Amino acid sequence: MTSLWRNREFTLLWTGQCLSELGTSMASLAIPLLVLAVTGSPVQAGLAGTIAQVTRLVCRLPAGLLVDRVDRRRAMLACDLIRLAAFAGLGVAVLTGRAHLGVIVLVAVLDAAGGTLFGTAEHAALRSIVPAGQLPDAVARNEARSYGVALVGPPAGGLLFGLGAVWPFAGNAVSCLASLFSVGLIRRPLQQPREGAPGGLADGLAFVFGNPFLRAVLVIAAPLNFAVTGTIFTIIVVLQRHGTAPAVIGLAETFIGAGGLLGALAAPLLRRRFPMAVLARAICWAATGLFLVSALLTASVAAAVPIALTLMLAPACNAALFGYQAAITPDRLQGRVVSVIFLVANSASAVAPLLAGLLVTTWSAAGAIVLFAAAVAASALAATFGRGLRTGDRPITPASAGATPGRSAGPSRPR
Template identity: 35%
Template sequence: MSLLDEAAPEARAAPEPLRRNRDFLLLWSGAGLSALGLRASVVAYPLLMIFFGNSPTGAGVVGFAALLPQLVVQLPAGALIDRWDRRRLLVLCDLAGLLAMAGVTAMLLAGRLWLPVVAAAAFVDGTAGLCYRLAERAAISHVVHPSQLNSALGQNEARGQAAGLLGQPAGSGLFQFGRWLPFAFTAVTHLVALCTLLLIRRDLQGERTAPAASLRAEVGEGLRWVWGQRFMRVAVGLLAGSNLLFQILTLTFALVVKENHGSPFQIGMIGLVAGAGGIAGALAGSRAAGRASPRAVLAGALALWAVLMAPVAFVSHPYVLGALLGGMSFAGALMNVVAGVHQVRITPAALQGRVTSVFALLGSGMASAGALAGGVLLASFGTHRTALAIAAAMGLLALVSLVSPALRETAGDAGPSVPDMARSEEI
């Protein structure tokens, strides 16, 4: 049973504040620590291979291993999250990440560096982090009251933005004091997150009575459900396109700074400003989710991104670039919260993991394509034309969001609410 069903009407009318919701705080803090540790280790992998292993090729291999789970594990992971006990799966994720990072730490303390070990550890920890995020997203509605879902997902988005903001300096800073320290730090975050999970009292899923279908059939069920939702189908396509454009923009930012004799420190400062904008957008998103329709937020974000991308073709000052990216991050984080609330509210509890994995796969897949396309475009046309092209493409996506009949299906008519789904689902 989830919190959607278990409380009496008078209890549902006055839920305890999130700051006093013990299980939410435990889940929130554990997931935040796991995300922070994962980000620190991802930053440290190329540093380890280049500065200790003297192998740029090895850095590429390890980076590929860390990202590979996003492409090959995403869909089956979503099905397994809907099939297995989520609490046990979260525990297994932390244990897998802990053992992988402890292995790398022990190897480095012994003065060794074996590329296969580092690559395998990166793949295992990346897979564990991916499964952890999907399972936590699917479990959130079982530890908070339905009226607090907006705020809870907003805090989750802010936590993710903060982990990204702090993880990069944590990973690179620890590496300066000891090449093993970032991986030991990640192991410790997994250990603490594991302890928080063991203290959670509530179930993290509803009852499951029907026998499980084959994994392939369950993955197909999630894909069919997403395809059957006109609003979600078109919105996901637009967001996948925007992810591709943002990956090109990231490369464009770095090249603009380099062409104007900027430093890596300036690129880092741009990232800090962007992270701050993302945190502010996430905090604003919990209020926007209760006041604005998903269609309005999606169209507004796409339009704002197009407007803010165009000046990148004409400016080079790092602080101006940082302000532009900060505005984009604000809109992106706000939209992530609104889209997340909409998805959780209309998705049956039995499909939460699979539906989230479909969206994540599309996003990560398009980001990979964007990295490849960005390199080709920048080499062929330069930063000025590339920035104008991606701004125009983003403007086209915004126009589609305004005229598409499918996007008129908002949260009010796209499907039953979460409480209705929770009461009527048959698993």
């Protein structure tokens, strides 16, 4: 197998998404700051974030079904066009003084819907452009891309917002344009030839919940993602209420990105030395303790450091999970299986920003983070006493690919 960096299609997709995620990272920090500047309400800022999260959940399963039925490259191009228009429009609204809460929420919804479809298509297409043996490494490189961008995006977004509220959104519009060009240059089909009836959502659900490893991962991931999302939002809101400069708020997310980037660079080594079950238990128990430390530091940007330490193990876990999932899932089901995994794993995260805003307003930031730490403790118990995680460390065979209840899924075959 040649190096991933000599794989033209993977490199084009990776580079384009590096620029796109940079713009998204800037806008993700700027949107709650814009809502706070317009309304002055942490609850409304949390509501905007929750609406975006709910949009992702609502679109997740239809996106998976669509990705398995249409040309994936064209779907990605359409998503980039939608997001480009949305953020260009928001920039104009900011310049003309018409960026009220309704406009901001509309843009957040369009971005969430387009990002959900694009992300599902990208995950589903990975198996068509990367050999099966390189799938975990490809996932790890995508993780490194995301966390590396997180080092630059938030402080850049905070700095640009400080210079003028329009600039983070203008930058995101440019990044969508860059992604549009990179995807347009991909020549290889991003799906295998499709034959027979496409099937429905039930096929994806049956495949995921018929696999012991995937079931166990979802039970652990949902509370963990909920806690991470809520804690990060709590830190941002508290820093803003203390009058912290936007660039410094962005620095908090930079710490988190640094932890994830270091973990992504170490992911191949960690994946080879430790079983998936060990990595999952380690991240859950470490997160429980580190979140409690973060609760003691909520008035300072240092509150982000324990979160960064927690996320150092996340890329290795994700590489093992999605590498295994992509290898055992037939191409005709890739979109639906990925969408089910993301839906269940991120379902509780949808209410995390709103809950965090309510807890900060009515209780305290420290109390909010302690509550999120309790959710992580539930994941740690599931990881410790559950047995399904161990099956993900077995070699991939026709038997491990298995069959969904009532329908043969068939073994995965490297292209």
